[in-house]
Amino acid sequence: MDEIIRKGIIDILKNNMTLLRIPIRQKAKFEGWLKFELAHYLEQSGMQNIEVETKTAYRRDRTDITFVNNGEPYYIELKTPNTNWKLEGVNNNCRPITKNIQSVIDDAKKLNSNNGIVAFVLFPVPVGDNRWKFYLDRINEKTDLGLSREKNCELIDINIDEKNACSLIVCAFMSKRFSSWP
Numbered sequence: 016m017d018e019i020i021r022k023g024i025i026d027i028l029k030n031n032m033t034l035l036r037i038p039i040r041q042k043a044k045f046e047g048w049l050k051f052e053l054a055h056y057l058e059q060s061g062m063q064n065i066e067v068e069t070k071t072a073y074r075r076d077r078t079d080i081t082f083v084n085n086g087e088p089y090y091i092e093l094k095t096p097n098t099n100w101k102l103e104g105v106n107n108n109c110r111p112i113t114k115n116i117q118s119v120i121d122d123a124k125k126l127n128s129n130n131g132i133v134a135f136v137l138f139p140v141p142v143g144d145n146r147w148k149f150y151l152d153r154i155n156e157k158t159d160l161g162l163s164r165e166k167n168c169e170l171i172d173i174n175i176d177e178k179n180a181c182s183l184i185v186c187a188f189m190s191k192r193f194s195s196w197p
Contacts, residue, residue, distance in 0.1 A: 016089055017167070020134050021187035023056040024049065025169055028136070028183060032173050035183075039139050039175055042097040042109045049136070050079050050093055057082050064088075076125065087130060092122035094135040100146070102139050104179035116150045120157045123190045131190030139181035142172055147184050162188050 027049065028035060038045040054065050062082040069081045080091040096115030101107060123133045140147050148164060155162040168186040175181055 016084065016130075017132050017134070017187040017189050019060070020053070020091060020132050021167070021169065021185055023053055023060070024134055024136065024185050024187070025171060027052045027056060028171055028173075028185065035173060036175060039173065039181060039183075040104060041106050042139065044095045044097060045136075046079075046093055046095040049095060053091070053093065053134075054080050054082075078126070078131075089130045089132060090126055090128055091132045091134060092126055094119050094122060094133075096135055096137050098137065098140060098147075100139070100141060100144070102141055102175070102179065102181055104175040105139050105181070112150065116153060120154055123154070123158045123160065123188075124193050126190040127193050128190055129192055132187060133190055134185075134187040137184040137186070139175070140170075140184055142180050142182050144182070151186065158190075160188055160191060162186075 050067055054067050057080070058065050062084050064083040066081050068077045068079065070077045078090040079093045082089055096112065096119060097109045098112050099109050119133060119135050126133065137147055151162060151164060151168065167188045168184055171183045171185060172180055173183060
């Protein structure tokens with residue numbers, strides 16, 4: 016299921032490349048917009064009972080997107096963490112990347128479900144820069160979910176303006192049951 020989510024996010028991003036120039040140049044997170052685009056994508060893909068920001072009966076908090084596929088409920092936590100790396104054509108303002116990556120780790124643990132899916136778009140990354148792999152390894156180390164760059168992530172290159180480009184790293188993975196407490 017995480018592959019379907021990753022593919023959906025990639026399709027959405029590729030279909031909105033010119034729109035994405037705005038948040039990328041400002042390092043402005045675009046999670047809210049992407050959440051509704053992804054919910055719409057899931058609905059168009061035949062998923063049922065799609066809801067955004069839903070509080071379920073057994074959970075204290077809300078998940079970004081919930082849906083049902085073949086009678087099985089799924090819960091998505093979505094993030095758009097920005098990097099603090101310098102790029103031409105991009106503002107230099109944002110919080111440290113380590114805090115943004117920690118929020119991805121926290122979401123995986125918050126889901127605490129074998130039907131939980133964490134999806135994130137790390138941006139902006141200089142084209143050809145591999146520093147992002149260190150942060151995927153950190154997520155893997157803290158969650159022990161067996162993440163793989165090849166299986167869980169895909170890069171999309173996007174033009175920021177007429178002269179500059181960057182990469183977006185799209186990753187999605189299944190969470191797990193970390194504890195018996197919701």
